[in-house]
Amino acid sequence: MKNYVDLLARICISFIFLYEAYDSIVFFKSTKETMTAYGINWNQDVLLIGLILILVVGGLMILIGYYASVGSFLILLYWLPFTFIVYDFWDDPIELRRVNSLYFMRNLGTMAALLLLMANGAGDFSVRRILHVLRLPEE
Secondary structure, three states: OHHHHHHHHHHHHHHHHHHHHHHHHHOHHHHHHHHHHOOOOOOHHHHHHHHHHHHHHHHHHHHHOOOHHHHHHHHHHHHHHHHHHHOOHHHOOHHHHHHHHHHHHHHHHHHHHHHHHHHHOOOOOOHHHHHHHOOOOOO
16 A cells, blocks of 8 residues: 555656646746746746756656655755745735745645655655566576
């Protein structure tokens, strides 16, 4: 049962980041405008393409379970600063503070899932495990 839950959790976690990469690609121009609104003006094209690559590579690594802990670490490199920049509820007006604090806590929960994946690995239903099991014995 644990292996099925590990697989389902990896699928759900990876889809968050793969969808975010898809959304950033489709709405590339408006994503750059949002970056400008948050004060991120330095090499926006390079930053955005790099972040999309991190999201795709990390999301796929988590999805297939090939070095899922490395994929989780890559995504944490993006997700942690993103959370503190976008959902800084402590600086928001009182009308937005409640909603942004809920989003901030949701992102903390997502980071906790990534940390658990880093600590526990991908489980038995992963490409890395399959490759390990299928190795031919050395002669």
